[in-house]
Structures are given as C-alpha cells and as structure tokens.
Amino acid sequence: MSLEMLKDHETVRTAPVSEAEALVDVRGLSLWYGAKQALYGISVRFPRNQVTAIIGPSGCGKSTLLRSLNRMNDLVPGVRVEGEVLYEGVNIYDPRVDPVAVRRHIGMVFQKPNPFPKTIFENVAFGLRLLGVKGSELEDRVVEALKRAALWEEVKLSGGQQQRLCIARAIAVEPPLLLMDEPTSALDPIATQAIEDLILELKARYTVVIVTHNMQQAARVSDRTLFMHLGVLVEEGPTEELFTKPKHPYTEAYITGRFG
Numbered sequence: 264m265s266l267e268m269l270k271d272h273e274t275v276r277t278a279p280v281s282e283a284e285a286l287v288d289v290r291g292l293s294l295w296y297g298a299k300q301a302l303y304g305i306s307v308r309f310p311r312n313q314v315t316a317i318i319g320p321s322g323c324g325k326s327t328l329l330r331s332l333n334r335m336n337d338l339v340p341g342v343r344v345e346g347e348v349l350y351e352g353v354n355i356y357d358p359r360v361d362p363v364a365v366r367r368h369i370g371m372v373f374q375k376p377n378p379f380p381k382t383i384f385e386n387v388a389f390g391l392r393l394l395g396v397k398g399s400e401l402e403d404r405v406v407e408a409l410k411r412a413a414l415w416e417e418v419k420l421s422g423g424q425q426q427r428l429c430i431a432r433a434i435a436v437e438p439p440l441l442l443m444d445e446p447t448s449a450l451d452p453i454a455t456q457a458i459e460d461l462i463l464e465l466k467a468r469y470t471v472v473i474v475t476h477n478m479q480q481a482a483r484v485s486d487r488t489l490f491m492h493l494g495v496l497v498e499e500g501p502t503e504e505l506f507t508k509p510k511h512p513y514t515e516a517y518i519t520g521r522f523g
C-alpha cells in the first residue's frame with residue numbers, strides 16, 4: 264500500500280453530500296507537521312444532524328483531520344495548513360478569523376476524560392491550594408481526604424460517567440458541531456453502549472464527527488463513514504454501503520481486517 268499510488272488518487276465517493284446539506288465543507292486540505300506531510304488534499308463535506316465516522320489504520324491522520332475542523336492543530340508549533348475549511352460558508356482558516364472563537368463554537372471530546380467532579384474537587388482542594396500543594400500530589404491528597412471522610416464511593420465517577428460528564432461540558436455551550444476522538448476506547452462495553460446511545464440522541468440537535476478504531480462502532484453510530492490511509496481520504500459514503508460494498512480495494516482490505 265504505497266503513498267505514491269494514493270497521493271494523486273481521487274477520493275471514491277458514494278452518494279456525495281450536497282453543498283446545501285453540509286455544515287462543514289473541507290476543500291483541498293493539506294497539513295504538514297514541520298517537514299512531515301500528514302494530510303493530502305482532503306475534500307469532504309459533513310452533513311448537518313448526521314454522525315460521520317472517520318476510520319483507518321493508526322497514524323493515517325484521523326485525529327489530525329478532526330482537529331483541523333476546529334483549528335486545534337494551530338496549537339502545535341510548526342504546523343502549516345493549505346486549503347479551506349468552510350463552516351457555515353466561512354473559511355475558518357481566513358486570517359481574519361479568531362481561532363479561539365472557532366473553538367468556542369465547536370465542542371470537542373477526547374479519548375481520556377478529565378477525572379473530577381470539579382466543584383467537589385475544588386472544595387476539598389481549597390486548603391491544600393493555600394498551602395501550595397499542586398499537580399498529582401493535590402489530586403492524591405483530595406482523593407485521600409474524600410476516602411477518609413467516607414465520601415469517595417459516592418462522588419467518584421466511573422469511566423463512562425466521566426466521559427458523559429465531558430460530553431455534557433462540551434454540549435453545555437450548544438456547539439452546532441461536536442468532535443469526538445475515540446471517546447469510548449478506554450471504556451467497557453456497557454459504558455460504550457451508553458455513549459453510543461447518547462451520540463444517536465445528540466444528532467437530532469448537533470452534527471457529530473467521531474474518530475474510532477472500532478469498525479463495529481462506526482457501523483452502529485454513523486450515517487456516513489470516511490476511510491483514510493496514509494493521510495489520504497481513500498473513500499467516503501453512506502456507512503452501510505462503505506461496509507457492505509466498498510469500492511476501493513484498500514477500503515475492502517481494511518474493513519475485512521487484511522491490514523491496519
């Protein structure tokens with residue numbers, strides 16, 4: 264599977280998304296980390312109120328593409344971007360656009376949730392902070408104090424609860440676009456199912472883009488799927504079609520488990 268063979272290749276598209284249906288319209292997006300090119304001329308539209316999954320082998324650029332949709336990559340030194348990402352028709356890479364304002368409109372949920380119900384944490388941390396205790400020592404001592412006060416069992420959140428808390432935080436500001444990077448990869452099957460159910464409910468109000476390593480998950484939650492390889496968008500289309508009738512030999516090889 265060589266990059267030379269893929270680079271100039273046109274993305275295979277099934278039932279393409281029209282301009283009117285798209286909340287986000289990515290046009291010819293290329294991205295470099297320093298000298299290393301991570302995305303090659305990606306063009307794709309993300310339809311409103313649908314879930315789009317991004318799949319592909321490790322290192323193919325899934326997270327990079329996802330982060331490009333809210334300019335999170337701008338935080339990485341040495342990143343260069345070419346092409347456009349139109350959000351409601353506005354190119355978010357236009358020099359006049361403030362990246363902080365972009366990130367405020369677009370919610371993001373990560374692989375590893377933040378571990379604390381903040382107000383409880385801050386209550387217990389109050390005195391420790393005054394004493395200058397910081398970082399992991401602060402976290403450890405807060406947990407220890409909660410345990411000694413016999414409150415820990417009631418206030419600690421499971422992994423799935425933590426992730427739902429992070430989703431709540433992301434949607435509290437009602438962002439039209441919600442980006443999720445492997446939100447269930449650290450969770451057990453029951454917690455994963457709760458998150459998947461939530462994603463299906465969320466799409467009535469939001470447009471969701473989810474990166475996942477789990478092809479069954481992509482099949483369960485998404486309306487459309489993008490298959491990437493070596494920074495190239497190889498194929499995209501309705502999820503069921505992509506999984507049952509892949510058109511590109513690389514897509515077929517990946518979904519049948521022959522590489523990746």
Ligand SMILES: Nc1ncnc2c1ncn2[C@@H]1O[C@H](COP(=O)(O)OP(=O)(O)OP(=O)(O)O)[C@@H](O)[C@H]1O
Nearest residue numbers: 296299301319320321322323324325326327328339
């Ligand atoms: N901050 C960075 N600096 C330099 N190179 C990076 C950086 N982040 C990612 N890369 C490189 O860009 C390419 C795409 O990485 P990316 O993290 O987008 O892949 P991915 O598909 O999300 O992989 P995974 O499935 O392992 O999460 C990889 O070759 C990676 O090494």
Ligand SMILES: [Mg+2]
Nearest residue numbers: 325326327474
């Ligand atoms: Mg990733």
